[in-house]
Amino acid sequence: MFKTCFSFTLFILTFAFGRAQSDGPLDIRMDFESYDPPSTLVVPENPVSAARYPFVDVHSHHWNMAKMDLAPLIREMDSMNMAININLSGRGGQALLDMMENIRQQGYEDRLLLFTNIEIRSIDESDWVENTLKQLEFDVANGARGLKIYKSQGMFHRDSQDQRIPLNHPKLDAVWHKCGELGIPVLIHAADPKPFWQPLDSLNERWLELKLRPGRKRNDQDPAPWETIISEQHDIMRRHQGTTFINAHFGWFANDLGRLGTLLDEMPNMMVEFGAVIAELGRQPRFARAFFEKYQDRILFGKDAYNPDEFPTYFRVLESADEYFPYYKRYHAFWKMYGLDLPDSVLRKIYFENAARIIPGIDQSLFTR
Numbered sequence: 001m002f003k004t005c006f007s008f009t010l011f012i013l014t015f016a017f018g019r020a021q022s023d024g025p026l027d028i029r030m031d032f033e034s035y036d037p038p039s040t041l042v043v044p045e046n047p048v049s050a051a052r053y054p055f056v057d058v059h060s061h062h063w064n065m066a067k068m069d070l071a072p073l074i075r076e077m078d079s080m081n082m083a084i085n086i087n088l089s090g091r092g093g094q095a096l097l098d099m100m101e102n103i104r105q106q107g108y109e110d111r112l113l114l115f116t117n118i119e120i121r122s123i124d125e126s127d128w129v130e131n132t133l134k135q136l137e138f139d140v141a142n143g144a145r146g147l148k149i150y151k152s153q154g155m156f157h158r159d160s161q162d163q164r165i166p167l168n169h170p171k172l173d174a175v176w177h178k179c180g181e182l183g184i185p186v187l188i189h190a191a192d193p194k195p196f197w198q199p200l201d202s203l204n205e206r207w208l209e210l211k212l213r214p215g216r217k218r219n220d221q222d223p224a225p226w227e228t229i230i231s232e233q234h235d236i237m238r239r240h241q242g243t244t245f246i247n248a249h250f251g252w253f254a255n256d257l258g259r260l261g262t263l264l265d266e267m268p269n270m271m272v273e274f275g276a277v278i279a280e281l282g283r284q285p286r287f288a289r290a291f292f293e294k295y296q297d298r299i300l301f302g303k304d305a306y307n308p309d310e311f312p313t314y315f316r317v318l319e320s321a322d323e324y325f326p327y328y329k330r331y332h333a334f335w336k337m338y339g340l341d342l343p344d345s346v347l348r349k350i351y352f353e354n355a356a357r358i359i360p361g362i363d364q365s366l367f368t369r
Ligand SMILES: [Zn+2]
Pocket: 059, 061, 088, 189, 304
């Protein structure tokens, strides 16, 4: 018995040792982009094709709204339970009037809202402030529900001396103040994800995005350090407490919710929306859920790019308790995501209650249908 057992062990050891010698790692390499195996994990899956409650998308862009047949857009919105779409590209002046006119003619003025925009490149001209304030008054009188500031404005727009115009430029103070007076929120997209400013190497989480979209790479001179642009917008939020600001894309702090919480505590007039950063939330479901519970009155639903196929991923992250499911753009997220399983009371706030509180003239009956 002992002998048999000993021989058997020897056989196993010889086999294992022999194998180890001849079965070293294969000399094959695969690049990061091609390695994307389908998951073998089998867990309950609960895809969500329409939001549990009617919702307001506070960050959308439709460039051709003055001419579009709007019925197909409304049908798509209905299919995902989107009650209101806010087109931030209202442009202002006559262009805004033309869009409003088309929306009214087709009978969707309660479903499709417009934010206006301003031009800042001519900020040095002596009548710039007066004209811009006049335009804002005109736009709001004609239906604009807010002002959108594009990232290009705080990053690349330059004055007559070829200097970058920072968002905390003294002449812009009159604009932020006026928006407060008019009772409209200002949605600001400032800067871009911080890794765009960091070295493009194996330590950069946005390596793939910067490889595919090299024009997004920034540095401290092009156009300025990330921290500078981020702090310029915080500066105006701190100094204009009578104006409500919506910090787009979670202010690029979705990957540092502790820091974002500190900023929200400091600035009671700042709201945030999570367009394009849902994958950041989906990789930290417990911390993110605690954040949503704590700041449930400060968060809005925003998506940015209007691609109907992408909305279900947002709903699933917010509503489900699903595990290890994919995001749709590998260059934003090479990781899988987990649902936050938010309580209904919190979902209702981020889907519409918070938007209805800060954006003027929202038809509340849309949310009880
Ligand atoms: Zn946008």
